[in-house]
Amino acid sequence: MRLLITNDDGVHAKGIHALCKELEKYHDIIIVAPDDQRSATSHSITIAKPLIVKEVELPDIKSKAYSVSGTPADCVRVATDQIIKDKVDMVVSGINIGYNLGTDILYSGTVSAAVEATLCSVPAIAVSTESSAEDYVYENAAKYIKKVIEVAVSNKLHEDIVLNVNVPPIKDEDIKGIKVCKIGKLQFHHYYKETGKEQENLVYKLEGERVVNHVEETDSYYVDNGYVTVTPLHYDLTNFNILKDVGKWF
Amino acid sequence: MRLLITNDDGVHAKGIHALCKELEKYHDIIIVAPDDQRSATSHSITIAKPLIVKEVELPDIKSKAYSVSGTPADCVRVATDQIIKDKVDMVVSGINIGYNLGTDILYSGTVSAAVEATLCSVPAIAVSTESSAEDYVYENAAKYIKKVIEVAVSNKLHEDIVLNVNVPPIKDEDIKGIKVCKIGKLQFHHYYKETGKEQENLVYKLEGERVVNHVEETDSYYVDNGYVTVTPLHYDLTNFNILKDVGKWF
Numbered sequence: 375m376r377l378l379i380t381n382d383d384g385v386h387a388k389g390i391h392a393l394c395k396e397l398e399k400y401h402d403i404i405i406v407a408p409d410d411q412r413s414a415t416s417h418s419i420t421i422a423k424p425l426i427v428k429e430v431e432l433p434d435i436k437s438k439a440y441s442v443s444g445t446p447a448d449c450v451r452v453a454t455d456q457i458i459k460d461k462v463d464m465v466v467s468g469i470n471i472g473y474n475l476g477t478d479i480l481y482s483g484t485v486s487a488a489v490e491a492t493l494c495s496v497p498a499i500a501v502s503t504e505s506s507a508e509d510y511v512y513e514n515a516a517k518y519i520k521k522v523i524e525v526a527v528s529n530k531l532h533e534d535i536v537l538n539v540n541v542p543p544i545k546d547e548d549i550k551g552i553k554v555c556k557i558g559k560l561q562f563h564h565y566y567k568e569t570g571k572e573q574e575n576l577v578y579k580l581e582g583e584r585v586v587n588h589v590e591e592t593d594s595y596y597v598d599n600g601y602v603t604v605t606p607l608h609y610d611l612t613n614f615n616i617l618k619d620v621g622k623w624f
Numbered sequence: 625m626r627l628l629i630t631n632d633d634g635v636h637a638k639g640i641h642a643l644c645k646e647l648e649k650y651h652d653i654i655i656v657a658p659d660d661q662r663s664a665t666s667h668s669i670t671i672a673k674p675l676i677v678k679e680v681e682l683p684d685i686k687s688k689a690y691s692v693s694g695t696p697a698d699c700v701r702v703a704t705d706q707i708i709k710d711k712v713d714m715v716v717s718g719i720n721i722g723y724n725l726g727t728d729i730l731y732s733g734t735v736s737a738a739v740e741a742t743l744c745s746v747p748a749i750a751v752s753t754e755s756s757a758e759d760y761v762y763e764n765a766a767k768y769i770k771k772v773i774e775v776a777v778s779n780k781l782h783e784d785i786v787l788n789v790n791v792p793p794i795k796d797e798d799i800k801g802i803k804v805c806k807i808g809k810l811q812f813h814h815y816y817k818e819t820g821k822e823q824e825n826l827v828y829k830l831e832g833e834r835v836v837n838h839v840e841e842t843d844s845y846y847v848d849n850g851y852v853t854v855t856p857l858h859y860d861l862t863n864f865n866i867l868k869d870v871g872k873w874f
Contacts, residue, residue, distance in 0.1 A: 424829045447666075564701065568706070606862070608865070623776070
């Protein structure tokens, strides 16, 4: 298969290297990723500035790689429209350095790149793990993605489906299995701290920590219990559960 | 009620002025909006830089107004966490200069600010109209929002619901009514044009136009047929339709 690999940590991040190194053993890979860190850029796209696309060499990676002066969603768009002339069979976004769990995925550039792929009619997988200094954490996550791709292909992963995968940062033998589940609640409790004044203006800094906010049978619950989680996502934000009710209001 | 008003076109945009001017007749308003244009920033948040919050005076507006050196989602977060000490009853985001229809709402800072409000347990309304030089277009959209707020309150709009409203840029007497409906397909056909080379790098510029891509009974279909559209949105990206099926894959 021809796979486009992207991320939001930038083309030089160790997560995307580990992913490419594993997947280029089995597939044709093209990396098109941001030129720098783009965490928390969500589904933003660059509309007012041009995108600069540069071929880059990555150590120990055989596949072609390009950096883009834009967001993860920009990477998917310019890659499928211009850089890659042939059909892309799947987009894999990651490995993100930090989980993408619960409603926090709304902020994620990694997940948004995968959602953008489905808007371009390409099925996609987003993959994240907890930040770690250990290489085996990323190598292990990459091996799980090889497996998830095989399963997805043998089940004909439809072009409008994103699978959001999180892998716990533990040794392979300690992983209890794969759980397909819904997303949970907000993971990061964020708050602002007033850090001073600049002339008349107030200055705030964002602080926060991950909270254990478990709802059973959700992604954060399972990942904290040693499972790899797989959540199918979609891109239609309509709240169909209440569409009829709201229809009676007007 | 105490309403927080924000947008993605920036605190000095004419859409937010028209909205505030209408709603401050009936409600307590605080404006907290980006200091400049932030279109297409989606649900991105500022994590690495501090946010600078500045009180600003807006011509013909009595309500307090603040500019923020961040995204629309940042505005909602810092406003509810720090700037506004009392409970906010509702967030209204807009009036966006340009429709927010179909799956294009994924890119929208205006819609994302409203979604962020619901993550902060505040019900929210996003409102957009087609870009227009005519003041009455924005004044008319503001009057519809006054009405939508009344209806939402009398039906106890729940804290986890966003209503996405689009108002066509036509005279009030030509508007056929209000339709509650699902979102449609992609509205903008985007493509990249190679505009030259900088040293060894390729440079691409985004171009695009709105395409008529109507699916019946969707927001774009109705708005192009002279209706104000209201779509309830949610923030759980889990694809529940296929969750069980994917569960059988692994």
